[in-house]
Each structure stands twice: as structure tokens, then as C-alpha cells.
Amino acid sequence: MLKFRKIPAETIRRMPRYLRAFSLLGQEGQAYISSQALAGQLHLKPPQIRKDLSYFGDFGTRGVGYPVSDTARRIREILKLDVAQKAVLIGAGRLGTAIASYPGFAMFGFDIAAIYDNSPAKIGKKLAGLTIQDIQTLSGIAEQRIRLAILAVPSESAQACATLLVDAGIRGILNLSPSWLKVPKRVKVVSIDLAMELGTLLFYL
Known part of the structure; x- marks a missing residue:
């Protein structure tokens, strides 16, 4: 269940970008990534990434980062891409x-x-x-x-x-x-x- 009912359209548009990033990181064998590092790759600000993901629940652990494979899986489910x-x-x-x-x-x-x-x-x-x-x-x-x-x-x-x-x-x-x-x-x-x-x-x- 989504944490908030009203989700900004811009947040929805960014979710596929996050999915692509996490999918590529997974293919490279990376296990975790911080919001700071992810923001650097996507040319976004860390607070923006954290806020976007927070609309859909709790992601990542402070001081550890986002688990790449699990986050990619959850975003796929959010976007209804967990099935072909x-x-x-x-x-x-x-x-x-x-x-x-x-x-x-x-x-x-x-x-x-x-x-x-x-x-x-x-x-x-x-x-x-x-x-x-x-x-x-x-x-x-x-x-x-x-x-x-x-x-x-x-x-x-x-x-x-x-x-x-x-x-x-x-x-x-x-x-x-x-x-x-x-x-x-x-x-x-x-x-x-x-x-x-x-x-x-x-x-x-």
C-alpha cells in the first residue's frame, strides 16, 4: 500500500529512471548505493531521491544505503513491471x-x-x-x-x-x-x- 495517496506526476516520471539505474547497478554486481552516489549518477539531489521513494514506503538504511536488487524489485512492483x-x-x-x-x-x-x-x-x-x-x-x-x-x-x-x-x-x-x-x-x-x-x-x- 502506498504511503501517500497523492503522488506528484514528476515523481512518477522519475521512477523509471531509478529503476534503470538500480537495474544497471545490479548487473554490475553492486549490492548497495547511497542516495548521494545515486544522485551523482542521475544528476539529481539526494533529498529529491529520498522524498520520491518515501511516497512508496521505507527504502534503504541510514549509513548503509539502498539495497540494489531489492530496491529494483520493489520499483518494478510499483510500476507494475514485475510481470511482462x-x-x-x-x-x-x-x-x-x-x-x-x-x-x-x-x-x-x-x-x-x-x-x-x-x-x-x-x-x-x-x-x-x-x-x-x-x-x-x-x-x-x-x-x-x-x-x-x-x-x-x-x-x-x-x-x-x-x-x-x-x-x-x-x-x-x-x-x-x-x-x-x-x-x-x-x-x-x-x-x-x-x-x-x-x-x-x-x-x-
């Missing part, structure tokens, strides 16, 4: 192809289970070991109880694809198209527009 999570990829263009081949999903337990596109030239072909399927058959994922989707399609196709995903029972969409999606409140959307992110970055240069 399947996702569908919508879009088999250049961006979709790069995503399908991205090895970083494995660390978090994500598995791209199916790929869909609307191009007759791509449907039926193989991508990352999967056969690209017709987007119009997307409703079939409801039987697999897949809840996550990655949307990597042009802006003009994004809303129509999002509607199909919602109808198929998808509850979370990672939207990589430069378009804002209209979905029911029960569906969570996280949008990443690479051009906008570059524009934000440029402001600080």
Missing part, C-alpha cells in the same frame, strides 16, 4: 521500424507483441520478427488483453488510429505523432513530439 507487459505498435514507417528494433524495452519488461499499419505495401511483411498486420484487424488484440500501444503514425492518421485502439480495449497510449488525441478519460495518453522537445532544448542554449 505486452504492447502493440501502430505504424511501420521509419519511426516505427526504429521502435520495433529498440533493445531498451527488455530492461523494463516490455514486449512488442504485434505491429499494425495501413499500407498494403507493408502489410504481410516481417519487421523485428513480427508480421505487419492490417490496422483494420486491430480489434483482435482485445482477446490478448493488451493494454498498451505505441502510436508512430503521421498526424493526419493519429486520431483515427487512437479511436481504433480505444475500441480495442487499449488503456494507455504512447503517442509519438505531432498531434493531440481525443480519448475517453479512462485512457491515459503520454505524448512526445520530438520537434517540440528540440524547440524546448534550444531555449536553454
Whole structure:
């Protein structure tokens, strides 16, 4: 049970960073790490790390640090990553192809289970070991109880694809198209527009 009901969105966004750090430390054979050392790796402040983790209970021991393996396990449970999570990829263009081949999903337990596109030239072909399927058959994922989707399609196709995903029972969409999606409140959307992110970055240069 969570220590506090209201958890800041920024804290939730940092939790995967902590998981990645603890997972890599575990792979290196490190048993413990202090908040000071962890903060140095993540370019954060130690009090911020301690506060973030405190929302989810007691972590670590004063003077000893955080047990790497146990902390990674607990964060996985918090993020619901203690079991493999399947996702569908919508879009088999250049961006979709790069995503399908991205090895970083494995660390978090994500598995791209199916790929869909609307191009007759791509449907039926193989991508990352999967056969690209017709987007119009997307409703079939409801039987697999897949809840996550990655949307990597042009802006003009994004809303129509999002509607199909919602109808198929998808509850979370990672939207990589430069378009804002209209979905029911029960569906969570996280949008990443690479051009906008570059524009934000440029402001600080």
C-alpha cells in the first residue's frame, strides 16, 4: 500500500529512471548505493531521491544505503513491471521500424507483441520478427488483453488510429505523432513530439 495517496506526476516520471539505474547497478554486481552516489549518477539531489521513494514506503538504511536488487524489485512492483507487459505498435514507417528494433524495452519488461499499419505495401511483411498486420484487424488484440500501444503514425492518421485502439480495449497510449488525441478519460495518453522537445532544448542554449 502506498504511503501517500497523492503522488506528484514528476515523481512518477522519475521512477523509471531509478529503476534503470538500480537495474544497471545490479548487473554490475553492486549490492548497495547511497542516495548521494545515486544522485551523482542521475544528476539529481539526494533529498529529491529520498522524498520520491518515501511516497512508496521505507527504502534503504541510514549509513548503509539502498539495497540494489531489492530496491529494483520493489520499483518494478510499483510500476507494475514485475510481470511482462505486452504492447502493440501502430505504424511501420521509419519511426516505427526504429521502435520495433529498440533493445531498451527488455530492461523494463516490455514486449512488442504485434505491429499494425495501413499500407498494403507493408502489410504481410516481417519487421523485428513480427508480421505487419492490417490496422483494420486491430480489434483482435482485445482477446490478448493488451493494454498498451505505441502510436508512430503521421498526424493526419493519429486520431483515427487512437479511436481504433480505444475500441480495442487499449488503456494507455504512447503517442509519438505531432498531434493531440481525443480519448475517453479512462485512457491515459503520454505524448512526445520530438520537434517540440528540440524547440524546448534550444531555449536553454
